Amino acid sequence: MGSLFLICHYFYQAPKYLFWLGLGYIVPSFSLAAQSFMSNSELALSAPLLGGMYLFGAWASAYAMALRKKGHAHSYWCLGLIAIALLLLSYFSYVDNQLWIRMLILNSTIATVESLVLFSIFKNYQNIDIFNKIVDFSYFFIVIYTFTRSLIIYLFLSDIDADMLVTSVWWLIMLAASIFLSMWFAIVLLGTLVRDIIHKLNDERQKDPLTNLLNRRGFYEKAKSVLSYTSQDTHFLLMCDIDHFKQINDQYGHLIGDSILQQVGEIIRENVRGQDLVGRFGGEEFILLLKVKDQYHAYAIAERIRIAIETKRLSVSKISVTASFGLAQIVEQDFIRAIGVADQLLYSAKQSGRNCIGLDCTQMISTALN
Structure with missing residues (x-):
């Protein structure tokens, strides 16, 4: 022995x-x-x-x-x-x-x-x-x-x-x-x-080896487990994409780009609760699963992350970056559909000038009426 x-x-x-x-x-x-x-x-x-x-x-x-x-x-x-x-x-x-x-x-x-x-x-x-x-x-x-x-x-x-x-x-x-x-x-x-x-x-x-966040597979597995155990709670999916990231890599190099990805991942992790899931979805895109009361609370978290990224100077080159977001509620535990909706809302935020949060307005109005 x-x-x-x-x-x-x-x-x-x-x-x-x-x-x-x-x-x-x-x-x-x-x-x-x-x-x-x-x-x-x-x-x-x-x-x-x-x-x-x-x-x-x-x-x-x-x-x-x-x-x-x-x-x-x-x-x-x-x-x-x-x-x-x-x-x-x-x-x-x-x-x-x-x-x-x-x-x-x-x-x-x-x-x-x-x-x-x-x-x-x-x-x-x-x-x-x-x-x-x-x-x-x-x-x-x-x-x-x-x-x-x-x-x-x-x-x-x-x-x-x-x-x-x-x-x-x-x-x-x-x-x-x-x-x-x-x-x-x-x-x-x-x-x-x-x-x-x-x-x-x-x-x-x-785990994603660069940011030490959940990778796509890990996020899927953890999210499905959370949703199955807390089926009665309200969950939102938040997609986050760093704006003009390709230009950063082209101008400063991939090492600086990797450093920015690590720091953005850390900013996101610092601005969520312990019950929330954070993952790197791929490239410069991040994904979050938020357990909140309603869309207003989910939006507040997204806005807090957006401002934290915008105001932080990243890497040794002190680069200023912004990020765009897409926020969607997970309805009837349909996790895959929520990803599609959040991704479309993220694309809309990009089309609207970037550094903003794409929302499902019908859900926002429904929440306000309730």
């Missing part, structure tokens, strides 16, 4: 925390493999080294979780705890050989190191989805289990001989629980990571 984390990080550009989590799995596994082939005397001699590998694994896992949540791993505190634990392991290996005390020191220190990151994990608990909550609680249960393992060692394995340890029921239960929890945590974390990657790919599929 640790190797899989490293492969995801190095070959598939997965998040950096997987690198440390991979080490958190791999390094202790080498320690566990090594001690499986050692005699009791060799175990006592190598206890500080093997214990250090376990402790490094605990810190690497905690550090990975801190990176994942953009939190604080308290690495200096961890380093201090690990140093003290290694000194105690050395004493109870070379001076007073006590196996159960070494196990108690090691497990309690691992639990403490892993627990230092818990505050960062649950700091914004309410703002995460169910899958990430499962990952967080899985880590929390691992920490609780490690503390419980220390308590079991203190209560049931004190003064146990090394030869009898491997046949102890408590030792076998702890070993099985450790394997199960480690595998479970890795599986749910990988599952969440795959889910996040799929969401990211889907998001990139729906």
Whole structure:
């Protein structure tokens, strides 16, 4: 599992925390493999080294979780705890050989190191989805289990001989629980990571790479979803087209043109509400889905955007641009028809001198009468 984390990080550009989590799995596994082939005397001699590998694994896992949540791993505190634990392991290996005390020191220190990151994990608990909550609680249960393992060692394995340890029921239960929890945590974390990657790919599929707005496909999908869930609300479609954009590209170049598209997209995004959809329809044309009370409110938003574009000096060349608009109500959830109407109204605005908003006058009169 640790190797899989490293492969995801190095070959598939997965998040950096997987690198440390991979080490958190791999390094202790080498320690566990090594001690499986050692005699009791060799175990006592190598206890500080093997214990250090376990402790490094605990810190690497905690550090990975801190990176994942953009939190604080308290690495200096961890380093201090690990140093003290290694000194105690050395004493109870070379001076007073006590196996159960070494196990108690090691497990309690691992639990403490892993627990230092818990505050960062649950700091914004309410703002995460169910899958990430499962990952967080899985880590929390691992920490609780490690503390419980220390308590079991203190209560049931004190003064146990090394030869009898491997046949102890408590030792076998702890070993099985450790394997199960480690595998479970890795599986749910990988599952969440795959889910996040799929969401990211889907998001990139729906986004325009230049303006970071929805592209035409993404806007269609989002708009249809919004209209299906809010069928009783009033929605308007607003088409926006930058005036004389070809002349800008011809005079200043396409890099300046791209910069203007990005800034106009940002202006539009700043002048709508969170519930509104904004997309780049293609070229220099933008499209908005507005959930408003009536056409007057929709017109107010369009006029606010028009004025913001007109008064802003764009790109490094401080170019002044204007935009024309077409505003149409979506009637009976007929989204495609509304696009055609808004596009025709946009064309009328262009014919009327540009830098204005084309409206469906029949809808305006009907709204006024109502």
